[in-house]
Amino acid sequence: MKRGVKQSITILTAVLLLTACGGGAASKKTEDSSKEQKATRTLNLMEASEIGSMDSIFTQDEPSINAQSNVFEGLYQLDEDDKLIPAVAKEMPEISEDGKTYKITLREDAKWSNGDPVTAHDFVFAWKKMADPKNQANYFFLMDGTILNGTEIVNEEKSADELGVKALDDYTLEIKMAKPVTYFTSLLAFSPFFPQNEKFVTEKGKQYGTSSENIVSNGPFLMENWDQSSMSWDLVKNPNYYDADKVKSDKIHFEVLKETNTVFNLYESGELDVAVLTGDFAKQNNDNPDYQAIQRSKVYSLRMNQQRNGKPSIFANENVRKAISYALDKKSLVENILADGSTDIYGYIPKDFVANPETGEDFRKEAGDLVKTDEKLANEYLEKAKKELNGDVTIELLSKDGDGDKKVAEFIQGQLEKTLPGLKINVKTVPLNNSIELMKKGDYELSVGMWGPDYQDPMTFLESSVSSKNKTSYRSEKYDQLIDDASNKYANDPLKRWETLIQAEKVLVEEDAALIPLYQQARGQLVRPGVEGIQYHNFGATSTYKYAFIKE
The missing domain is CATH 3.40.190.10 (Periplasmic binding protein-like II)
Incomplete structure (x- = not known):
């Protein structure tokens, strides 16, 4: 969290949005x-x-x-x-x-x-x-x-x-x-x-x-x-x-x-009563009568840190950010690596979380898909970046050391390097507490992050990305103004506020490519x-x- 907030960004809303996927x-x-x-x-x-x-x-x-x-x-x-x-x-x-x-x-x-x-x-x-x-x-x-x-x-x-x-x-x-x-x-x-x-x-x-x-x-x-x-x-x-x-x-x-193989074996031996599964183990147990897939409102995304240790990082370059954004095959990630019921997502607000206060339309459906996978466009952005940076692009991907975390990082590394010739990704794997500390200090370039909603409103996802509050050195006067308008100017106009939040998400994810939504989590488990x-x-x-x- 950066200090020195220069403007009051509030999380005021005029109406509590009541549509939710209920707690299972x-x-x-x-x-x-x-x-x-x-x-x-x-x-x-x-x-x-x-x-x-x-x-x-x-x-x-x-x-x-x-x-x-x-x-x-x-x-x-x-x-x-x-x-x-x-x-x-x-x-x-x-x-x-x-x-x-x-x-x-x-x-x-x-x-x-x-x-x-x-x-x-x-x-x-x-x-x-x-x-x-x-x-x-x-x-x-x-x-x-x-x-x-x-x-x-x-x-x-x-x-x-x-x-x-x-x-x-x-x-x-x-x-x-x-x-x-x-x-x-x-x-x-x-x-x-x-x-x-x-x-x-x-x-x-x-x-x-x-x-x-x-x-x-x-x-x-x-x-x-x-x-x-x-x-x-x-x-x-x-x-x-x-x-x-x-x-x-x-x-x-x-x-x-941290190892799914261990999780499954402990469940089978009776030493574990709820076993969270991913990947092949989730696939293989879809028909198991003990298996449950619980849809969550948690969204995993790639965080691109634009300033590392006080100096501009590779992600200060907008074309690098957009190349990565369009290159990622999220559908393959959720189907072949996670395989636990998680779904690929093309926006930051999850599906079935909040709805239009007048029409009841789901936010994700109304806002539509942002930054769909496009290999040709991704390579066009990468070529622009290589010219601006005078050479190939090398990125460090920070990963936690859990089995699922490592598999996701390996997929991102392999898929991006295959899709974007001239891109090199080095994976740095560390324990959870080390990862948290590196993120806090801004000592990383690319990392998979998760945001779970604190309350039931789009602002719980969007408000933390304003210039004064995000941990990736993202700065946007346009985005800040939209969030400020939704919090203050349109606080008592629910529909206008809603439209402004949709616009803000588009700026964050598509126009500025400040972060890359990956998937909406499901919890696959044996109970x-x-x-x-x-x-x-x-x-x-x-x-x-x-x-x-x-x-x-």
């Missing part, structure tokens, strides 16, 4: 129907990579968000249908008529795992910590144009202590907004807005969130046997959790599994009979386990 679940059960059901053994699950951090303001990778969303709890949470319900909050917020003041009453029986009460002060502390630019929180841009003084704090014009949030008393939180933000309540279910115990966090300092001993929890589970290098960990039932009697599993064990209650979500955390258990 593996043999999903409602709370009422599963009250009498009990876990009979430990549930064994997996993640594809390590957890980066358990400090909820430093949230970037999917395993971290998932773990945080089960170990901590915010004011609100998502139910199995992705509807907001109270969590630490006692009820839904009391919102002033002008939409600029939120009053939230907290339940008084919520406790931290060390016995401390969870209070309004814990939210104030965490949010001010997130807003402060010196902390470089991954989502501190969510404060820009939402909570009062957030923009000025992000711009380093005001102190984080001036953020428009305060505890009226121990169990009453008041939030002052810079302007109405219709979907702000949904953001309060997202992990960066979780509370933090100030005394504990301060005592731990930089060690906070780096191991299970350096965490104090307020959610349904405690974390055990984990540090940042761990390839396994456990979630155990939190006895201090106010709703502990509804938590179905006493223990859930996680293993980091053992008896696994119940895992909830999957289409924004925020991918999975929650409060009601999850296995019965045999």
